[in-house]
Amino acid sequence: MEKAMDWEANRLINELTQGRDLANQLKRLDPKAARDDCESLLEKILSCYEKSLSMLNWGASVGERRPAMGGVMESPHSFAGSNPRNELSDPDCKDQFHRDVFKKRKTLPRWTEQVRVCSGTGAEVGPLDDGYSWRKYGQKDILGANFPRAYYRCTHRNVQGCLATKQVQRSDEDASIFQITYRGRHTCIQSSHLTPALASSEREKPKQSEEKQEQSQEIHLNFTTGLKVEDLSTWEENFPSFSFPSTPIESENEESPIFAEPVKENSFMGSYSPSFLSPTTPESNYFSLSSCQMDIFGMDYNLQQTSECDITEIISAHTSGTNSPIGDLDFPLDQVVLDPSSPFDPSEFFT
DNA sequence: AGAATTTGACCATG
DNA sequence: CATGGTCAAATTCT
Numbered sequence: 001m002e003k004a005m006d007w008e009a010n011r012l013i014n015e016l017t018q019g020r021d022l023a024n025q026l027k028r029l030d031p032k033a034a035r036d037d038c039e040s041l042l043e044k045i046l047s048c049y050e051k052s053l054s055m056l057n058w059g060a061s062v063g064e065r066r067p068a069m070g071g072v073m074e075s076p077h078s079f080a081g082s083n084p085r086n087e088l089s090d091p092d093c094k095d096q097f098h099r100d101v102f103k104k105r106k107t108l109p110r111w112t113e114q115v116r117v118c119s120g121t122g123a124e125v126g127p128l129d130d131g132y133s134w135r136k137y138g139q140k141d142i143l144g145a146n147f148p149r150a151y152y153r154c155t156h157r158n159v160q161g162c163l164a165t166k167q168v169q170r171s172d173e174d175a176s177i178f179q180i181t182y183r184g185r186h187t188c189i190q191s192s193h194l195t196p197a198l199a200s201s202e203r204e205k206p207k208q209s210e211e212k213q214e215q216s217q218e219i220h221l222n223f224t225t226g227l228k229v230e231d232l233s234t235w236e237e238n239f240p241s242f243s244f245p246s247t248p249i250e251s252e253n254e255e256s257p258i259f260a261e262p263v264k265e266n267s268f269m270g271s272y273s274p275s276f277l278s279p280t281t282p283e284s285n286y287f288s289l290s291s292c293q294m295d296i297f298g299m300d301y302n303l304q305q306t307s308e309c310d311i312t313e314i315i316s317a318h319t320s321g322t323n324s325p326i327g328d329l330d331f332p333l334d335q336v337v338l339d340p341s342s343p344f345d346p347s348e349f350f351t
Numbered sequence: 352a353g354a355a356t357t358t359g360a361c362c363a364t365g
Numbered sequence: 366c367a368t369g370g371t372c373a374a375a376t377t378c379t
Contacts, residue, residue: 136356138371151370155355167370 108163108184114171115178132186134166146172154188162188 134152142149147170154162163184171177 135354137373139357140369140371143368149369153371165370 110181110183112179112181115180116174117176117178130180132164142169145169147175154186156188160188162186164188 133155135155135157136150136152138151139148140151150168151165152168153165154160156162164186165183167181167183169179169181171179
């Protein structure tokens with residue numbers, strides 16, 4: 001625990017030191033140096049700041065989160081810990097399940113992206129493909145919003161117990177902007193992930209694919225030119241990597257029927273860029289963090305941390321956590337733990 | 352026919 | 366009680 005805190009502090013110091021070094025590099029850089037070099041350095045420096053800030057924001061809870069990970073197995077009264085298996089024989093099983101669903105809603109990780117659809121194509125463009133297959137299960141008029149909110153869940157929910165859902169809300173101000181709130185993470189294996197961009201262009205209206213590529217380029221530019229990403233949202237808040245999975249916790253017992261056959265580890269690998277999962281050196285990692293995201297979705301995505309409430313929800317999801325194979329996997333911690341540059345033994349968190 | 356979407360009803364939450 | 370989120374029957378699509 002203390003060790004973990006120290007380690008976190010060390011990482012923070014490392015980040016800041018690295019940022020300083022990079023700034024120095026930039027300072028010493030030949031004024032005639034290639035613009036790309038400058039931008040690359042700038043990018044790294046900003047990344048250092050972002051990561052540091054992110055650590056600070058999360059730092060307060062870090063101390064709680066780590067033991068929480070360890071406590072996951074021993075606090076069985078959370079959403080999946082309600083031991084649903086027993087309730088299967090209960091006539092009220094369904095109601096119980098229903099309740100659990102609502103309980104779960106609170107504990108699932110949540111993050112928001114704002115997606116701008118190319119305005120030229122107009123209204124017929126629906127929310128874009130993000131490489132996953134979704135099934136719409138509801139639509140609701142939202143108070144004060146001009147457009148209804150659409151609810152999607154993973155197509156493989158029944159087959160693979162994937163609990164990922166998303167809500168798509170068209171922006172009032174700019175109809176070409178969709179706010180997509182993701183909840184939970186995919187535990188399913190989606191074949192389309194092999195080539196998400198390709199798959200998406202196949203599945204969606206063909207004319208979008210080109211636009212997406214353009215947007216991808218455009219956002220790449222945004223990232224490389226100082227991260228001033230218009231007014232969509234603040235990408236630097238990406239860093240709370242709660243929204244990205246990493247290694248599944250090993251000793252899962254599988255009590256919840258919802259996750260009757262939890263998907264194996266490589267499904268996560270298939271769902272997200274390896275850059276999230278196996279950080280290399282910070283330098284190489286930071287940039288890939290932004291760029292790989294673009295590569296995954298192939299379009300104009302900006303992650304937005306929803307709120308502090310969400311963080312606590314997420315944290316509580318893990319503190320109260322359970323034997324859900326997916327409930328506890330989306331931790332910055334995991335990513336951190338994986339950092340090979342750290343001498344820290346991750347297993348200490350789980351013992 | 353099977354998959355996907357629509358839509359009204361139901362439920363939890365604040 | 367109002368609202369947002371989900372369910373599930375009905376309907377549409379492929």
